[in-house]
Amino acid sequence: MPxxxxxxxxxxxKYSQFSFKETDIFSWQPSDNTICYNPKxxxxxxxxxxxxxxxxxxxxxxxxxxxxxKLEQETWGRTIELANSLxxxxxxxxxxxNLDTYRDWMHERSKCPACKATGLQIKLxxxxxxxxxxxWKVNQAKxxxxxxxxxxxxx
Ligand SMILES: [Zn+2]
Ligand SMILES: [Zn+2]
Numbered sequence: 367m368p369x370x371x372x373x374x375x376x377x378x379x380k381y382s383q384f385s386f387k388e389t390d391i392f393s394w395q396p397s398d399n400t401i402c403y404n405p406k407x408x409x410x411x412x413x414x415x416x417x418x419x420x421x422x423x424x425x426x427x428x429x430x431x432x433x434x435x436k437l438e439q440e441t442w443g444r445t446i447e448l449a450n451s452l453x454x455x456x457x458x459x460x461x462x463x464n465l466d467t468y469r470d471w472m473h474e475r476s477k478c479p480a481c482k483a484t485g486l487q488i489k490l491x492x493x494x495x496x497x498x499x500x501x502w503k504v505n506q507a508k509x510x511x512x513x514x515x516x517x518x519x520x521x
Contacts, residue, residue, distance in 0.1 A: 373411055377418070377452065384421050394420040411454050412445065419444035430487050431472045438468055475504040 378386050385400040393402045394417045401417045403410065419441045428434040442461050449456045476485050478495035479502055485493035494501045 370410060371405070373452075373454070374405060374414065377411070377414055380452075381418050381421075384418065392417050394425065396421075396424075396426045409460065412449060412456060412460070415448045415452075415454070416441060416445045419448060429490065431475070432487075435465070435468050435472065438465060478502070 381401075383399075385398070387400055387402045388405055389402040390404055391402060392404060392407070392413045394400075395402065399421075401414070401421055403414045403417060407413060420437075423437075423441060423444060425437055425441070428437055442465065446456050446461075476487065476493055477483075478485050478493075478498065478500055480500040481495060481498045483495050483497040485495045485500075485502070488494045488501075491504050491506055492501060493504060
């Protein structure tokens with residue numbers, strides 16, 4: 367059995383068109399063609415392949431929360447293909463759990479802070495309530511702690 371470290375090197379060699387950087391978090395930075403990964407994470411191989419999949423698919427920006435969820439689903443599909451080609455086992459439950467965190471995240475931020483109805487996303491970081499017309503702002507990064515703030519002068 368090859369060690370995780372040697373498997374990481376194999377992956378990095380195989381996708382040498384991208385730059386790789388060790389950090390605490392996993393991310394794909396299209397602006398400098400760099401994949402950040404955490405070599406100490408117990409799921410490092412799969413999460414690394416996940417970021418490589420974003421890179422291969424040329425993902426840059428998403429236009430809505432649902433758009434982000436679609437990108438994530440597409441990325442996981444490609445991740446499974448890459449993992450199979452490298453003889454790396456993927457646990458379907460892990461993928462489902464990961465996608466669920468996006469669904470929970472979306473559900474949470476789309477809830478109207480005034481009346482709890484489900485809002486409509488009218489801009490990348492703005493939701494509007496169809497029931498009480500309240501508008502609220504959400505931050506973009508999924509990994510950041512969610513902060514909802516009311517927009518002053520919102521109609
Ligand atoms: Zn992703
Ligand atoms: Zn409302």
